[in-house]
Amino acid sequence: MDATQSGAQDVGKRHHILTRIWHWLNAIFATILLMSGLMIFNAHPQLYWGEFGARGDYAWLQIDDTRTTGFVRIGSARVETTGVLGLSLDSKDKVRRVAFPGWATIPTHYSLAAARRWHFAFAWLFALGLTAFMLGSLVNGHIRKGLHVRRAEWSVANIWKDIKNHTQLRFDQAHGTYNILQKLTYIGLIFVVLPTMILTGITMSPAMNAAWPWLLDLFGGRQSARSLHFIAATMLALFVVVHLLMVLLSGPIKGVRSMITGRHAATSEPGQVGERP
Secondary structure, X not given: OOHHHHOOEEEEEOOOHHHHHHHHHHHHHHHHHHHHHXXXXXXXXXXXXXXXXXXXXXXXXXXXXXXXXXXXEEOOEEEEOOOOOOOEEOOOOOEEOOOOOHHHOOOOOOXXXXXXXXXHHHHHHHHHHHHHHHHHHHHHOHHHHHHOOOHHHHXXXXXXXXXXXXXXXXXXXXOOOOOHHHHHHHHHHHHHHHHHHHHHHHHOOHHHHHHOOHHHHHHOOHHHHHHHHXXXXXXXXXXXXXXXXXXXXXXXXXXXXXXXXXXXXXXXOXXXXXXXX
């Protein structure tokens, strides 16, 4: 009877130190960027397409209030969000007419100047961290070993199997590798969502427009870049929510420990699929 059949623990290397450092720094940077970004959005809680934006009539997304109720409008669809978005109460039960409430923003009180300072400072740290991680991952083989999608993984049967495992909260961790759904998610996040956030953020800077005017053409104007920046940030926030949910469902202690120590201990039982965030 081998170790797997007997239910013995299989301890192996899980995360490279570069990945672990980038993960925890990103947790800090992304939180500050999101909260300061929401305060910046509060200054003009409407999004447009194209080069210019002015009135709410032309906005594809609007978070506002009618003095008595808060609402979110996307296109022609409108939902009342009083108490959450558009109009809410602060800690002293005072009505606040802002898109996002103070507990979700940095700073908690309205200050566009302070929010911009927080956002710009950590945006550069975030961008430099992503660049260092991508270059380091090419050198240490993390991308090739961890995120490379093999030809056999593209089969419909394999993808459907992973979908069923996730819906049944069964996460394969036998060999410390990512499954096809996780690989596609991380590839999309690292190589599409995060670069889009960085480039659209740069596009909204007048100084960078002067240096790299082609960015405005690439994204279809400053307002389009702002919309894409907001959409990419929303996708990142949704990823974080799902990621934390998966960690909780698959064993938070083991998940956090492996991201701190870089080692992973899994117990495999006959006929069972192991847990892994």
